[in-house]
Amino acid sequence: MTIKIIIADDHQLFIDGIKLILSKEIGVEIIAEANNGLELINLIEAEKKPDIILTDIRMPIVDGISVTKMLTKDFPEIKVLALSMFDQTADVIEMLDAGAKGYVTKNVEKKELVSAIHTLAKGGYYFSKNLPEEIENWFKHEEILSEDAYLTKREIEILQLLAKGRTSLQMATQLKLSKYTVDTHRKNIHKKLKIKSNTGLVKYALKNL
Numbered sequence: 001m002t003i004k005i006i007i008a009d010d011h012q013l014f015i016d017g018i019k020l021i022l023s024k025e026i027g028v029e030i031i032a033e034a035n036n037g038l039e040l041i042n043l044i045e046a047e048k049k050p051d052i053i054l055t056d057i058r059m060p061i062v063d064g065i066s067v068t069k070m071l072t073k074d075f076p077e078i079k080v081l082a083l084s085m086f087d088q089t090a091d092v093i094e095m096l097d098a099g100a101k102g103y104v105t106k107n108v109e110k111k112e113l114v115s116a117i118h119t120l121a122k123g124g125y126y127f128s129k130n131l132p133e134e135i136e137n138w139f140k141h142e143e144i145l146s147e148d149a150y151l152t153k154r155e156i157e158i159l160q161l162l163a164k165g166r167t168s169l170q171m172a173t174q175l176k177l178s179k180y181t182v183d184t185h186r187k188n189i190h191k192k193l194k195i196k197s198n199t200g201l202v203k204y205a206l207k208n209l
Contacts, residue, residue, distance in 0.1 A: 002027055003052060008033070008055040037062025037064065040067055053081065081171055154185060158171055
């Protein structure tokens with residue numbers, strides 16, 4: 001199966017470089033490119049449906065974080081791989097909270113970039129080697145508690161706060177996340193546990209956590 005990719009970056013030279021790197025890679029196809037977030041949104045809405053988007057975080061008009069939030073909500077099947085440099089740690093973490101499935105640095109070698117693409121295509125996460133401590137801590141926090149666990153640590157945290165009567169805004173403040181991210185986690189919890197009401201989630205939390 002061919003992995004369809006869209007590249008979004010405000011530096012055309014960088015896009016051309018990625019295209020050259022991936023041009024001879026079997027099973028990978030670049031179907032479109034964008035120089036800002038708005039162009040990327042327009043491509044998606046024009047039925048350019050990739051499997052993976054390689055996007056810069058800082059772009060004009062609409063940035064990568066905002067685009068990722070939209071994709072997570074409206075096109076969850078599309079995987080987002082963030083491209084960044086180490087001096088953008090805060091932005092990278094916000095990207096991950098927005099729903100990105102991975103992060104690689106812009107000086108990444110071809111072998112690692114291809115590995116990241118294939119990992120995301122299979123439904124996994126991928127993070128560059130030598131991560132800043134803050135990003136590494138984020139990843140550890142999001143890991144599954146054990147092989148048999150059903151919810152992530154973050155989802156369990158939110159479920160516990162819900163049982164204490166916290167609102168999404170209060171959770172966001174306490175956990176230092178956006179309200180959008182908290183709401184996304186809550187939707188995932190409802191879906192995973194197949195419990196429709198908040199009351200049902202509270203009962204579940206009191207019984208199991």
